[in-house]
Amino acid sequence: MHSRAKQVSALFLPALLSGMLLLAACENDLNKIKEISAKLVSLPIDTTRGVEIMYSDSAIVKVKVLAPLFIRYEVAKPYYTMPNGVKVLFYDKTLKEIGSIVSDSAVQHPKDNITEFYKNVVATNPQGDVFKSDELIFDQDKKKIYSNKPVQITTLSGDVINGINFQSDDKLTHYILQQSTGVFNVPDSTKK
Numbered sequence: 001m002h003s004r005a006k007q008v009s010a011l012f013l014p015a016l017l018s019g020m021l022l023l024a025a026c027e028n029d030l031n032k033i034k035e036i037s038a039k040l041v042s043l044p045i046d047t048t049r050g051v052e053i054m055y056s057d058s059a060i061v062k063v064k065v066l067a068p069l070f071i072r073y074e075v076a077k078p079y080y081t082m083p084n085g086v087k088v089l090f091y092d093k094t095l096k097e098i099g100s101i102v103s104d105s106a107v108q109h110p111k112d113n114i115t116e117f118y119k120n121v122v123a124t125n126p127q128g129d130v131f132k133s134d135e136l137i138f139d140q141d142k143k144k145i146y147s148n149k150p151v152q153i154t155t156l157s158g159d160v161i162n163g164i165n166f167q168s169d170d171k172l173t174h175y176i177l178q179q180s181t182g183v184f185n186v187p188d189s190t191k192k
Contacts, residue, residue: 045074051070061095065087080107082106082107086102086106105118117138119134125171133166150163150164160183
């Protein structure tokens with residue numbers, strides 16, 4: 001009986017070890033499959049080059065967006081990226097350009113109507129003031145532009161204002177900066 005137990009265990013033990021290895025291998029493969037499919041879910045579903053998008057209201061063009069590369073991601077909260085730069089032009093009723101935003105990259109969240117501009121952001125308003133930052137966020141629903149990064153404003157008259165926690169209306173005409181400093185041009189009142 002003792003030799004019979006040895007024979008059974010000699011056959012059973014390798015089979016048991018092989019089965020455990022197969023199960024472990026399957027589990028690792030399942031983890032790899034999950035990891036790969038998670039990466040695939042976040043892949044872009046649409047890539048477009050040389051994009052020009054026009055936004056209008058009542059058949060009047062309000063905004064033109066130009067981007068060399070436009071990538072759309074269809075995830076739980078879809079978003080678009082413009083990783084190679086973007087230029088946004090704002091127009092009045094007569095199609096005269098009244099402002100712009102240019103940046104090295106941008107991310108648009110269509111469900112929230114928010115566009116985030118990043119790196120070397122330069123924006124202009126109808127008065128000719130220039131806004132520079134590494135981040136500007138445009139909330140279309142709230143009609144405001146803001147940033148928590150440092151912002152520098154150069155006015156048409158040459159004044160330079162620096163600050164953080166920037167907030168403005170969507171036309172960049174009424175703005176607020178916190179912790180601001182500046183260099184202001186003051187006319188010489190002694191000259192006549």
